[in-house]
Amino acid sequence: SVTEISYGGEGHFSSRSLGGAGSCGPRMAANSCLPPRCGYSCHGAGAGYGYCGTGYSYGFRRSGVCPPCSPGITPVTCNETLLQPLNLGIDATAQAAKCQEKNELQFLNSKFACFIDKVRFLEQQNLMLKTKWDFLQERKCCKSNMEPMFNEYIANLKKELECLECERAQLQEVDCVFMDKSEKETKVDALRKDISFFRATFEEEIRELQSCISDTCVTVQMDNSRGLNMDCVIEEFRRRYEDIASRSRAEAEYQELKTTAAKHCDNLRSVKEELSELTRMVHRLEAEVSNVKAQKAKLEEEVAAAEERGEIAVKDAKCKLAELEDALHKAKQDMACQLREYQELMNVKLALDIEIATYRKLLEGEESQSRAYKAKSSTLAMRISSTWKSVMHGSNGSSPHCGGSNRRPSDRQVLGSVV
16 A cells, blocks of 8 residues: 655645645655755845745845745745654554454364364264164164064964963863762772771671670581471572672772772872973963063063164254254354454554554655755755855945846845755
């Protein structure tokens, strides 16, 4: 950027331009110097010469008749406000604003770094959740592959249960046989009791008869008659032998019933053992089936819970990912806005640095010009004083009538020398 300055009658100085109301001076680039002004004026019956520089003025005046002044030359004045030193102090508010902007940029950079770390952490969490979800899906596939095995095992258990039910029906039939057998055993016991009672009774009768026989005397009378009646004796012996045969038959039947009862008891005992064993097996199989069903229900609940957790985790991960994407997009937008603001601030800073450098060069040029003006002013003052002395000496040596004609060339020479 180029800073322009101007010079006028009533001027002012700003950060952009140096100008004033009714400015008529030329516009030039920075570090330019103002040329010294000089003029010639005539007032009344006298002549005078004047010089106006930057901060210095010299002049002389002599009474006498003066020729008419040139209408193009006007008196020149210097605005002393332009000669005052510039206030180059650093503004505290601007410095504080710069520090605040710097702190805000640092805070935003740290916040952006935190956002980036958070995005990386959430990406890792998302990857971990995806891995868990894949693992759960694989576990689900494995469990679904085990379902046919469970179904086959349950079918086998059902077949065994049907077989056990058939055996149970058979055992119920056996139980009926056993009931018949038990009835027969009760009958046998009753018969045994009757036999034992009859035996005891017969033995008691035999003992009584024997005691009676031993105590009585038997008188045998023999009938030598040929008419012996054997029918009664034969009938009695037949009755006795039939009684003995019936007793032997009853004992044989009792023994047979006893052997068959023992055999049936053994069979019944073995059947009872088999029945108890089968009952225990049925209970065990029912317990296993119930355990398998409970495990299956538990596994189904775990699978459903795992699927629900996986769906919730996936939804949560998707929501978090969307939030992170929104946050990242927002952070990118904020970063872009901050970069634009930072670029604008850097442009303003660069413009201010250029302006400060321009003002510094301008001040350095003003200082060098002031030193040059001082040197030129001293030389001009010496030349004016010498010219004044020569003019004074010339006026003393000439007459009053020719003073005007003799002064004009001297005044012109002086004016030319001053110019």
